[in-house]
Amino acid sequence: MPRQYGVDVASFNPTSLSSYHVAGAKFVIVKLTEGTGYFNPKATMQIKSAHAHHMFVHAYHFANFGASVKQAKAEAKWFVSRAKAVNISKKRYLWLDWETGDGNSVVAGKGPSTRAILAFMKVCDQAGYHVGLYSGASLMRNNIHSKQITDKYGTCLWIASYATMGRIDEPNFNNFPSMDGIAIWQFTDNWHGLGVDGNISLIDLHAAKTSVKTSKSTKSEPKKSVNHEKSALTGIIYVPVINNDPNWKVRLLDSKGHYQKYIKTNTSWKVWAEKTIKGMKCYKIGTDQQWIPAKFCKVK
Numbered sequence: 001m002p003r004q005y006g007v008d009v010a011s012f013n014p015t016s017l018s019s020y021h022v023a024g025a026k027f028v029i030v031k032l033t034e035g036t037g038y039f040n041p042k043a044t045m046q047i048k049s050a051h052a053h054h055m056f057v058h059a060y061h062f063a064n065f066g067a068s069v070k071q072a073k074a075e076a077k078w079f080v081s082r083a084k085a086v087n088i089s090k091k092r093y094l095w096l097d098w099e100t101g102d103g104n105s106v107v108a109g110k111g112p113s114t115r116a117i118l119a120f121m122k123v124c125d126q127a128g129y130h131v132g133l134y135s136g137a138s139l140m141r142n143n144i145h146s147k148q149i150t151d152k153y154g155t156c157l158w159i160a161s162y163a164t165m166g167r168i169d170e171p172n173f174n175n176f177p178s179m180d181g182i183a184i185w186q187f188t189d190n191w192h193g194l195g196v197d198g199n200i201s202l203i204d205l206h207a208a209k210t211s212v213k214t215s216k217s218t219k220s221e222p223k224k225s226v227n228h229e230k231s232a233l234t235g236i237i238y239v240p241v242i243n244n245d246p247n248w249k250v251r252l253l254d255s256k257g258h259y260q261k262y263i264k265t266n267t268s269w270k271v272w273a274e275k276t277i278k279g280m281k282c283y284k285i286g287t288d289q290q291w292i293p294a295k296f297c298k299v300k
Contacts, residue, residue: 003200003201003202004026004027004200004201004205004206005023005024005025005026005191005198005199005200006025006026006027006028006029006055006056006184006199006200006201007020007025007027007028007029007191007196007197007198007199008028008029008030008031008060008186008196008197008199009028009029009030009031009042009046009196010030010031010040010042011031011040011041011042013042013046013196014042015042015045015046015049016049017046017049017050017053017055018049018053019194020055020191020194020196021053021055023191023192023194025055026055026056027055027056027057027058027201027205027206028046028050028055028056028057028058029058029059029060029093029095029158029199030043030046030047030050030057030058030059030060031043031059031060031061031062031097032059032060032061032079032082032083032086032088033061033062033075033078033079033082034061034062034063034064034102035062035064035075035078035102036064036071036074036075036078037078039082043059043082043086044086047086047087047088056092056205056206057088057089057092058088058092058093058094058095058205059079059082059083059086059088059092059093059094059095060094060095060096060097060134061075061076061078061079061094061095061096061097061120062097062101062102062104063075063096063097063098063099063104063117063120064102064103064104065104065116065120066104066105066106066108066113066116067105067108067109067112067113067115067116068116069115069116069119071116072116072117072119072120073119073120073123075120076119076120076121076122076123076124077123079094079124080094080123080124080127080129083127083129084127088129090127090128090129090130091130091206092129092130092205092206093129093130093131093132093156093205094124094127094129094130094131094132095131095132095133095134095158096117096120096121096124096131096132096133096134097134097135098113098117098133098134098135098144099134099135099136099139100139106139106143107143110143110144110145111145113143113144114144114145114148114149117133117144117149118148118149118152121133121149121152121153125153130156131153131156132153132156132157132158132183132184133146133149133156133157133158134157134158134159134160134186135158135159135160136159136160136161137159137160137161137177137179140157140159140179141179146179146180146181147180147181149181150180150181150258154181154257154258154278155181155182155183155202155203155257155258155259156181156183157179157181157182157183157184158182158183158184158186158199159177159179159182159184159185159186160186160197161175161176161177161185161186161187162186162187162188162189163175163187165189165190166190167188167190167191167192167193168187168188168190168191168198169191169192169198171185171187171188171198171200172187173247173248173249173262174247175187180258180259180260181258181259182202182259183201183202183203183205184199184200184201184202184205185199185200185202186198186199187199187200202251202259203259207279235270235271235299235300236268236269236270236271236299236300237268237269237271237283237285237292237297237298237299237300238267238268238297238298238299238300239263239264239265239266239267239268239269239292239296239297239298240265240266240296240298241265241266242265242296246265246266248265249262249263249264249265250262250263250265250292250293250296252285252289252290252291252292253277253278253282253291253292253293254288254289254290254291255275255277255288255289255291256277257277257278260289260290263292268300269283269285269286269292270285271283271284271285272284272285272286274294275291277291280293280294280295281293281294281295282294283297
């Protein structure tokens with residue numbers, strides 16, 4: 001099951017991540033940098049603590065570049081240099097935190113802002129890391145062409161949207177900010193009363209996988225070995241209740257690997273085809289927009 005709890009930390013969080021680990025966090029996203037000169041003074045110890053507790057470690061940068069492509073590239077280079085210095089694995093994500101604050105302007109218009117964001121992400125991508133974009137749900141909808149981001153880098157959005165500003169221990173998916181391309185939902189800023197942001201992953205952030213860029217460049221591999229669709233299948237699959245919670249849902253993909261709508265568990269579906277999408281065996285249960293990862297299913 002790809003859904004895992006995680007936290008994100010900065011200099012105002014402790015260097016020991018023990019309490020977050022005990023609460024159930026499987027991954028951490030550590031703030032490394034901001035602008036072109038700031039480095040989180042606690043980052044090294046926070047990363048060390050995360051590894052000691054067997055947590056996956058990602059990193060994020062707080063943007064100061066607004067809609068400036070030139071400044072975005074400079075900030076990305078600084079971020080990458082620090083990520084390398086603290087040995088962030090290239091199997092992990094470098095996230096861009098683009099929101100209001102510390103002089104970062106978000107009012108230049110969707111086009112200019114998105115171009116700068118993509119310029120930043122390109123530098124990180126070319127350095128060999130997985131890349132993602134963080135912002136609040138409203139800001140993402142109103143100030144960024146998020147589809148341009150997901151068209152380029154796949155399911156890579158980290159969205160903040162809280163049902164309440166009080167303590168939340170578990171996400172209520174009735175309050176989920178439905179958008180395409182969400183990889184992580186930050187559902188609270190006070191997880192388990194620990195005063196830390198609580199996040200839940202919607203994709204498997206840590207599985208061995210091929211990035212969007214790599215999958216397009218592997219010309220030597222015949223496409224049909226990855227995407228061949230077996231259309232002569234028949235049968236029924238069952239989607240069982242997950243984590244003993246009947247409210248859990250499973251998100252479908254389209255044939256290109258973009259995430260689509262959710263379906264309920266404890267349901268049965270006719271299988272029309274089988275195909276490997278984003279490295280996962282998937283079953284077609286409707287149109288070409290309705291593929292479900294086989295790992296969530298039981299064949300009847």
